[in-house]
Amino acid sequence: MGLEWSKNTGPNPFGVVVGDLTEHEIHFSDRESEDDRSVNSDVIDCLDYSISFLHKNIKHNSRFFLIEWDVVYSVLTIVVTDDAKEIDSPIAVKCQFTHIDRRFQPECFASISEWESSVKDYAENVKFWCKEHLSTSSAFSKFSLIALFTREGRAESSLL
Template sequence: MNWSIDNLSPQRACHSSTCTEITETDIKASMLASADYALSMLEESIHDDALYCLFEWSDEQSLLSISVTDHSKTNDGKHTVKVHFKGIKQAAIEEQTETIKFWLRDHLTTSADFMKFSLVAGFSRDGRQTVELM
């Protein structure tokens, strides 16, 4: 994947990319590669109040955002990763949001980068108000 990095401030950077894949297999591979990219930067993103490694899915925008944040979900870490999945609607994935959550949860169980830290993996749908534990 090609990443664009926007340095929002000396303490904040947004890494963004677009996935144009249209098959479930290729979308899953891109999604897990995006997770690995974000997880590789966890050490730089963790701050004293860090609690969640948060995976936010916007069904309306087909956008996955990955960040480290605190209990109030208002103080994010240094790196945020955002990926727009342009072709996901064409893939016709059954129970799309649940499937995405399953892929990510399953992937975290084998991620050495994630296991290094004591973060809670969280998943949210269309907003941060409600976080589901993964």
């Protein structure tokens, strides 16, 4: 079964602070996937869903297809953004992996360093799944975007 998406529209809350009232769409899904195979499949669904918006999402300043894995909340966020990674296109895709979030709570580990190591390793899995899929996606290859991945914020993103 594919992901079910809900859509919220409104100005980007971070943009409002600097006076940008551009209307944005956030497409959100919540998954209970438990095993890596299911999570991998759901990540691919998120990527494909995001790719389906590229014809609307690419603007004159678009440069990057940015994939962010939030290690604290197990949320995958995909946006198209500019050179400075500051101005996002109007459509974003987010998916929270609820079971993964519960599995990687710090209190589930013997120490903070064990937790940090585990979430870093899992983020590397997500990065690999994204890279593997995008490298073979004919739909993605039609666009001149550079795919980036981050688990530590936009400034720390790396090429896929």
